[in-house]
Amino acid sequence: MEFSEKLMSLRRREGMSQEQLADRLGVTRQSVSKWESGTAMPELVKLIALSELFRVSVDYLVKDCLEEPEAPAEPGDWETASARLEQKVDDLTRSINGHVYRYDSRTRIFGLPLVSVRLGFTRNGRMTRDNVARGVIAIGNAAIGVVSLGIISIGLFSFGCLAAGLLALGIVAMGLGAFGVAALGYLAFGVSAIGLYAGGVCAAGGRIAVGVAAASANTAVGCEADGAHVLLWGSGLSREAVEAFLLEHHPGLWRPLLRLLGNIGANLQ
Numbered sequence: 001m002e003f004s005e006k007l008m009s010l011r012r013r014e015g016m017s018q019e020q021l022a023d024r025l026g027v028t029r030q031s032v033s034k035w036e037s038g039t040a041m042p043e044l045v046k047l048i049a050l051s052e053l054f055r056v057s058v059d060y061l062v063k064d065c066l067e068e069p070e071a072p073a074e075p076g077d078w079e080t081a082s083a084r085l086e087q088k089v090d091d092l093t094r095s096i097n098g099h100v101y102r103y104d105s106r107t108r109i110f111g112l113p114l115v116s117v118r119l120g121f122t123r124n125g126r127m128t129r130d131n132v133a134r135g136v137i138a139i140g141n142a143a144i145g146v147v148s149l150g151i152i153s154i155g156l157f158s159f160g161c162l163a164a165g166l167l168a169l170g171i172v173a174m175g176l177g178a179f180g181v182a183a184l185g186y187l188a189f190g191v192s193a194i195g196l197y198a199g200g201v202c203a204a205g206g207r208i209a210v211g212v213a214a215a216s217a218n219t220a221v222g223c224e225a226d227g228a229h230v231l232l233w234g235s236g237l238s239r240e241a242v243e244a245f246l247l248e249h250h251p252g253l254w255r256p257l258l259r260l261l262g263n264i265g266a267n268l269q
Contacts, residue, residue, distance in 0.1 A: 003061055004038040010054040011036075025049055109136050116145065187257070189264075197257060199264045208246060208253075210264045219249045221265045231265075239266035 001009075011021050011032075018032045025032075025046055034040035042050065051058045101120050104113040116135030131141065138145030142152040143160070153160030153170065163170030167177045168185070178185030178195065188195030191202070198205035198217065205217035215222030219229040221242055231237070231245045242265030243258055 002038065003041065004036050006061060007050070008036045010050075010056065014054065024053060104135065112136055112145070116140070116143075118142070189260075197261070199261055208250065208261060210242070210261045212264070212267070219246065221245065221261075237265050239263055242266060 011018070016024075018029045018036070022029045022032045027042075027046065031040070031042075035042055047058055047061060050056075051061060101117065103115070103117040105115040107114040113135040115137045116133040116139070118131050118133040118140035120131075120141070133140030133143040133148075133150065134145065136146045138148040138150070138153075138155065140150045143150030143155070143158075145155045146157070148155030148158045148160070148163075148165070150160045151162070153163045153168075154165060156166040158165035158167070158175070159169045161171045163172070163180070164174045166175055168175035168179070170180045172182045173180030173188075173190065174184045176185055177187045178189070178193075180190045181192070183190035183193045183195070183198075183200070185195045186197070188198045188200075188203075188205075190200045193200035193203045193209075193211075194205075196206040197208050198215075199210045201212045203209040203211035203215045203217070203222070205215075205220075207217060208219045209215040209217035209222070209225075209227070211220075211222040211225070213222065214224045214226075216226045218227050220227035221231045221233075221237070223233045225232055229245075229249045231242065239259075239262040243262040246253055246258060246261060
């Protein structure tokens with residue numbers, strides 16, 4: 001008896017449909033159909049999972065010369081077999097791919113888990129869809145959420161080494177408001193900052209730039225500044241002087257932003 005025939009027989013013995021078996025193994029019904037038609041063979045991890053699920057050996061499944069399976073499961077043994085199957089698959093996954101801690105809260109908002117966590121590293125170093133945290137609050141190596149924290153982070157409010165979002169804080173940050181070593185955004189603040197309004201050590205802005213070392217924008221303040229309207233550091237600048245200069249050329253400037261740029265300008269050295 002070939003593998004395809006054995007699989008069909010074992011599945012029917014347990015009273016399972018192709019859909020139910022596929023759901024147990026985490027594959028599509030089409031995959032099970034191909035296995036039973038003999039047009040494809042499952043990978044090793046799935047073969048071991050099948051052996052645990054049906055309580056037969058892998059040798060029995062793959063060797064045509066072995067025709068007698070172990071005794072079928074007794075009524076009531078299904079939960080025990082399922083638990084052993086899940087543990088075996090988890091152990092195999094960890095040994096082959098490394099270990100990633102996964103958690104999704106049962107509470108969901110608009111179909112997303114309230115909290116999603118994916119922490120750890122795969123052995124081959126590859127990032128798969130299943131290893132990305134997705135939730136209202138997402139925490140992981142890679143995280144996507146309303147509030148996200150990760151090495152790579154994308155969200156309305158994102159924090160990470162590489163962060164992108166409405167408000168982004170990271171080593172490299174991109175967003176409407178970006179704060180980082182390298183920052184790119186509508187409002188950008190960092191060691192190197194590029195934005196419509198930018199502040200930092202080196203700043204380049206579309207409208208305003210305030211830079212400790214250098215600044216380039218339509219209105220620029222810095223030790224070295226380039227623009228249509230320039231205020232150089234000279235022997236020192238006060239916050240009031242910087243704010244007055246900025247208001248002269250941008251009278252409608254948002255006051256919290258004005259104060260932030262004024263404080264940066266006042267600390268130029």
